[in-house]
Amino acid sequence: MKVVVIGGGSTYTPELIEGFFDIWDKVDSLEIVLMDIDENRLNIVYEFLKRMIHKVKAKIDLKKSTDLDKILPGADFIINQIRVGGNKARLLDETIPLEFNLLGQETTGPGGFANALRTIPVVYNIAKKVENYAPNSYFINFTNPSGIITEMLLNYTKVKAIGLCNVPINFQKFFADLAEVDMKEVFLDYFGLNHLSFVRRIFVRGEDRTSELLEKAKEKASDSEKKIIDYLKMFPNYYLRYYYFREEMVEELKHKPKRAEEVMKVEEDLLKLYQDPNLDTKPMELSKRGGALYSKAAVNLISHLYGLQEGFQIINVRNDGSILDLPQDSVVEIPVYVQKDRFHRYVIGGLPIEVRGLIQAVKVYERLTIEAAMEGSYKKALLALSQHPLISSLSLSEKLLNKLIEVNKGLFPELK
Amino acid sequence: MKVVVIGGGSTYTPELIEGFFDIWDKVDSLEIVLMDIDENRLNIVYEFLKRMIHKVKAKIDLKKSTDLDKILPGADFIINQIRVGGNKARLLDETIPLEFNLLGQETTGPGGFANALRTIPVVYNIAKKVENYAPNSYFINFTNPSGIITEMLLNYTKVKAIGLCNVPINFQKFFADLAEVDMKEVFLDYFGLNHLSFVRRIFVRGEDRTSELLEKAKEKASDSEKKIIDYLKMFPNYYLRYYYFREEMVEELKHKPKRAEEVMKVEEDLLKLYQDPNLDTKPMELSKRGGALYSKAAVNLISHLYGLQEGFQIINVRNDGSILDLPQDSVVEIPVYVQKDRFHRYVIGGLPIEVRGLIQAVKVYERLTIEAAMEGSYKKALLALSQHPLISSLSLSEKLLNKLIEVNKGLFPELK
Amino acid sequence: MKVVVIGGGSTYTPELIEGFFDIWDKVDSLEIVLMDIDENRLNIVYEFLKRMIHKVKAKIDLKKSTDLDKILPGADFIINQIRVGGNKARLLDETIPLEFNLLGQETTGPGGFANALRTIPVVYNIAKKVENYAPNSYFINFTNPSGIITEMLLNYTKVKAIGLCNVPINFQKFFADLAEVDMKEVFLDYFGLNHLSFVRRIFVRGEDRTSELLEKAKEKASDSEKKIIDYLKMFPNYYLRYYYFREEMVEELKHKPKRAEEVMKVEEDLLKLYQDPNLDTKPMELSKRGGALYSKAAVNLISHLYGLQEGFQIINVRNDGSILDLPQDSVVEIPVYVQKDRFHRYVIGGLPIEVRGLIQAVKVYERLTIEAAMEGSYKKALLALSQHPLISSLSLSEKLLNKLIEVNKGLFPELK
């Protein structure tokens, strides 16, 4: 098995690689190539990982490279975890919209839009290379906004893209803990878009225990989450509070330290730690970076796709009729039974009217955002923003868009 | 032909009745019954109309009543133009939402919601009587929010309801004037919901003259309308500026005299004028009330339904597959070829993505509003508001809803 | 207006041209070009038509040609009425299937299949020229099997094709006569495929008079038609008896003179008559050829498309959602409101279950037949036949197909 990690210089990578410690002995051979454009970070992370691997005596052939073309041939899996513009650009996403009294966040709302515009052309170019050099590989996308990026990949390229997020696996763990069973024994009837999803029902060993477990969940929930659960009788994705408590969240974010800045600090610390030649295990500090269980999600999916095991996993895939009220070619986040090439979507049916308007509107925003980026269309960018539920105004979108274009100079595709 | 006008005491009614001056001689006999719960207004309007009819020598048998049960039997057409709570309630719709920095308007946004909640139970009860006493009659609904009321009628009662609005006919006149042809020679490819619609293409004698006439339209348009036309290449319903210029409109309405108050003044004047025993023609002052061509729309529709003529008219009907992205049982505003019992919808197909999110979200709001009113559900009311593009927040909806319930005491159905 | 008639040497053509006598004075100028590959027939028909036109003093500029490329430029309308393989090939369609105890008929069943296979490649080539030389023209197709040919044109070429048949207009006349009104006052709620259609409801001046007129229709109907009407409460296309009385019809056709031979005889007579230099009006004998009102159908449609009038006409068009149970890109025969470029389909909705299986199966046969002809696929030809309700057998289809290929040597596309 050959795995290429694009953006392998991320300080997250040790977390990811650790996941492979569980499966290296179940495959014939395991080669992992870290690829990054930042040679310095790449080297630091690479050397540290060497020590980690040596420590646990895993037979993993770790390589590194800054040249994508060279390392793609033969790849079975591509893991994409780049951040275009780095945390500096992310800081823009978290601050500029606040000036307009709008949510400042890297995946949702105007910030997610700017992120998408920066990221789509870069990932598109990477995918074109993958099409060429490793056409049969699976392309596992972590890069945010993950749903949008996956929808672009599936509609504009031929790579076998799957979008991954760590929210679903964390929900599964959360409910397994509540039910005091193993994660494998929980099945979530889960639907929506990436970062805009709901747990509709919770099955434990096939038994519907939704109401009981929602009650338990409420005990651990914030007041705002409790309210959502009470009204919807569903469990909301963490990102939904940006919609349901729109104004409060904007206010809160205005007065909070920015996550981008925190992360830059953490990264600096981590990179220093990684350089310590005596360090050969994941340092505690890594947990501050977030992304819990994201390595487990990735390695699970790879195991499914490689035939080491089979089962349901909640991933971002082409809708294809699973959700009746969204276009067939939309990307949605739903349970899929995966066993190698066999993808078997869970049928969601019609969206509950309690959330249908919200999801349909965001999907329209997503699709128009992709079209805007791919076609370089100012008009589509504007109409995308103006239909986003957090904006809902053409004039406001215009001011916002002009500002975003200005500050993202050199990072955005040209919009005409 | 027997026509019952519910809310016949409206100062608009002379406008409506004038429309019948064109057709009374084409039908065997014409009986019009004005029905109202305000006996005083009813008498004033009735007496004045008697003189108007006498003046033009029309053979119209005009009657009046405050007892709906008595006058329904035998009716061919019911025209519903009541205003529940009168202009006093309307003033609430125009002011309360502004306190929350939200649109204050009687048909769109929170005001339209409150209006719907007051109006649905009353119209439902009227419809139940019509079901009983005049089951074969057509129920022509002007009462706003007209799309919502019609959707309620078609899904909860058996009356043959059609929703009417004067916007489409005014658009037809507008483009006919631009093209310098008769209104009949213009066909509008028009779609959407009541007060949320777009002219997609304009045909003159079957020829597609959209781009030329949109250019001409821009010359007469406000700057904001121009912008919409440029971005959408469609002509927007007048009410769309409340969405596309959300914040500006809220600001503007905050500082403007309220329409409800203006109307109350106009009404007072009109009622005084109507009482002048020498007045036997529509006074100039009536034009200040708005509603241009609404009588023409009504009489046109009656002519179609009665078989006096046949043709297309833009009305609010069950979707039934005309717009693919909205539920079959939704009410939509589209061209329909009407010839007596034959209703032949114009096929719209998929909604243009440029406006799809907006329309889908508002339709979800509409449906949930109806369900909230019919079921007395606080939760559904809340979820309706929170998915409205002009609100998009659960917490804000909660505050707003509680306030609306408070000020509409005695007018709202109980919400549990 | 320039009209090109492909297959203009048909003895039918005088009938067609006569239709233009009603409209030549309503258009700026009228040029009609007869095109045919049989120069002899072309000359005879051309000369006779010259005299007919002169007689009635119509200002029609009649031309003739054997070179399609030359005459296409500038054409507004193309009328396609060729018969590939002539009546000799038709005779095969009427006889070979009978050897297998199957229907022998030129449009329905195995004969229609063979006809389609011969005709599709030829019409496809003609259409490619039209695409090239007269891309804005309307292509009015009479050539049978008309529904299949039209579906091929709309899915494989860019010509603006409309399929026409004389059955609907004859039904309209039939019911108008029964109701004792003018044809224009009758609207048929009519649906299905070409030669596989049903009149579901009959409106006279907008009034639903279905049951009354079906009763009257039964008085004039054959016993078998009566039976169909009684069971379906709909009026069947004449060709449906080939399905509903499958075995009886095969038996009857075995012992009847073949229509192809009769027509060859009539043609011979007609061509002789046309050569008489004194003949300058349509001879009585022409009526023996069938095709009543086909010229009226054509000239009506041209009037609609040219903007001389507007209204409903039953034609073969892309389904586009009108019939829910058939694919969007299928061609169906339904009422369409035509006013120049504006095509407004009548919404049929779901097919009545009483005939749904039949229509769906035939549509599958039609689509596979087109694909077989266009791709030269033996396998698809076989699967088309084996799903035809009149065959319903793979083994029988195989024997039949092999025989059809053998006797149509040189006329069929190669099937691999």
Place this chain on the structure above:
Amino acid sequence: MKVVVIGGGSTYTPELIEGFFDIWDKVDSLEIVLMDIDENRLNIVYEFLKRMIHKVKAKIDLKKSTDLDKILPGADFIINQIRVGGNKARLLDETIPLEFNLLGQETTGPGGFANALRTIPVVYNIAKKVENYAPNSYFINFTNPSGIITEMLLNYTKVKAIGLCNVPINFQKFFADLAEVDMKEVFLDYFGLNHLSFVRRIFVRGEDRTSELLEKAKEKASDSEKKIIDYLKMFPNYYLRYYYFREEMVEELKHKPKRAEEVMKVEEDLLKLYQDPNLDTKPMELSKRGGALYSKAAVNLISHLYGLQEGFQIINVRNDGSILDLPQDSVVEIPVYVQKDRFHRYVIGGLPIEVRGLIQAVKVYERLTIEAAMEGSYKKALLALSQHPLISSLSLSEKLLNKLIEVNKGLFPELK
């Protein structure tokens, strides 16, 4: 666990009960009640089963009864395996249609129709009792025509019906043997209706091995099956030869001993054997009755529904969007992931056009047959038959129907 077997007097029942030998020790307690209207058979089978159970020391509490009402309360599973009219009626199904040159078979074509008409009212009445006395039980239906019976149950009653057939499990075994793996490692992408289904793809441990295994399958296939595989690139249900080789099969059946008569003979023998007080294991002779693996199918399903295991099983369920070209409320035979209450349909998508017409037509026949039986409608019965691909004629259907009514006197519902 309490299981009620309706038709428990069948000579098949020992086969069925043996299946429970695998699971009795995995459930708290196991009670099986055999119910039958033929007391004599019931007693024989019951006594023999007692010995079988005793022999293997299984803790199964076996009971018997002729009174359904009494034994239903508390049931977790109902297995329905009655034969209305017995093998005498089956003999009619196998012979009468042959007189009309039509297929004589108990589940497919006219025989299946007659069987359905006899069986629907009886099963409906049983289901009504189940609704009443054991509303939460699962109703597992083996009674043929199993797809039709299940569709009736799901649309006319509230029982939780699932239709089962032994063909899918035999296919799974067949391909597992070819691939030399365990049955559990094979997943069939399988779709269609009961006895009208196709294996589209074969996955072994998630790998698509369709073409290889189809080639291998051909080696074991009859010439006619080979042909079907070659043309369709799919593996056909055994019953499809009745369609693809329609005439040959009718001919063959005319000259073959009738299955009903064979079965009556086998039954006689079996009942004698069962009465031997020394017999305490399934006799070899039982294998002659057919129905291989049907007990495994049943016990598998019960294990899934009871939560003993989870996984895919091919069963007859409500379509609900799995097959796009069939109504949502149709019953289809597809893979479903079953884990207690959780039913997760495999998404089939659009039907391959190669078989779409056939399947759609048969589904229309099935639905109309159900409506005919439930409404007692002669007309619907006739239209059902006339749209069946093996009949395709109204006149033939009429003769056939009249005959079927005559010979099934006392067994058919009254048809008006």
